[in-house]
Amino acid sequence: MSVRELVVLGTASQVPTRHRNHNGYLLRWDGEGILFDPGEGTQRQMLRAGVAAHDLNRICVTHFHGDHSLGLAGVIQRINLDQVPHEVTAHYPRSGRRFFDRLRYATAYRETVTLTEAPVDSDGVLAVTPAYTLDAHRLSHPVESYGYRLTEPDGRRMLPERLAVHGIKGPDVGRVQREGSLNGVPLDAVSEIRRGQRFAFVMDTRLCEGVHALAEGCDLLVIESTFLDEDERLATDHGHLTAGQAARVARDAGVRHLVLTHFSQRYSDPEEFERQARAAGYEGELTVARDLLRVPVPKRR
DSSP: OOOEEEEEEEOBSSSOOSSOOBOEEEEEETTEEEEEOOOTTHHHHHHHHTOOGGGOSEEEOOOOSHHHHTTHHHHHHHHHHTTOSSOEEEEOBGGGHHHHHHHHTSSOOOOOSOEEEOOBOSSEEEEEOSSOEEEEEEOOSSSOOEEEEEEOOOEEEEOHHHHHHTTOOTHHHHHHHHHSEETTEEGGGSEEEEOOOEEEEEOSOOSOHHHHHHHTTOSEEEEEOOBOGGGHHHHHHHTOOBHHHHHHHHHHHTOSEEEEEOBOTTOOOTHHHHHHHHHTTOOSEEEEOOTTOEEEOOOOO
16 A cells, blocks of 8 residues: 655754654655655654664755754664665765765764765756656755755546546546547546645755745645744744744645644744744644654645
8 A cells, every 4th residue: 555654753953852853754655765854863763653774765865954964874874784675865965975974984884785875966856756756956044955845747537427428438448548549539538637746845944946946836845944933033044934934835835734843942832833824824734743743645636
């Protein structure tokens, strides 16, 4: 059975708290697992969440601040310790390659797995698979940072009432799908486009063009909201978003499910992030993330 869900491993910004681990997010997409921003403690959070090293196919790092990358050393060594049988690909800003190298080889261990590095240095497509296209967009942060977007190819939805009108049933339904037409009836006459699902991951950034490009039309958007709206000046100065800003991005982009995360330790009431997001006009499904939460990708429309 296909599973598409977000597993939240950590939600704290800058420093962990008693209740929030450093960042870490696993996207399960059918048979693949994409790990985003493994901060310190991610390996232990994976254990608590029931995520195995064998579940990882890609690692995507937005930037090289510690709360988004210090867990790389442990995760990479665990992949090798468990002798993951498939290739794992790592994406990260090319300007931070020296940091990736230091973390990859932070201590001695035996390399048993093919870890392919695919650094990012511009907006564009990073990978194309039968299940999705992965692309990146530059964000606005004091160090080079990229957000990631995953898009499923569009498919087709067969329409029973139109099939019945044209007398197409049984094995002939498969034939018209494969061949594009049947007895003069084109596929377009008995089906419609089924838009592929879209997911985006937006971490440390000010408002910028990349944020909007990543969020556009997403079924599930994971986005930082480090600050509350009353601290918007602090957010801008440090290259972050507020809850209201993140919610307005989601509102304007038509996001179906918004996940707010990456919270400053200065705030003690997580519900205030939801209140400010609603006050900003976002009316879709909304989750204020907490550690070890599982968030399903919304079902297709």
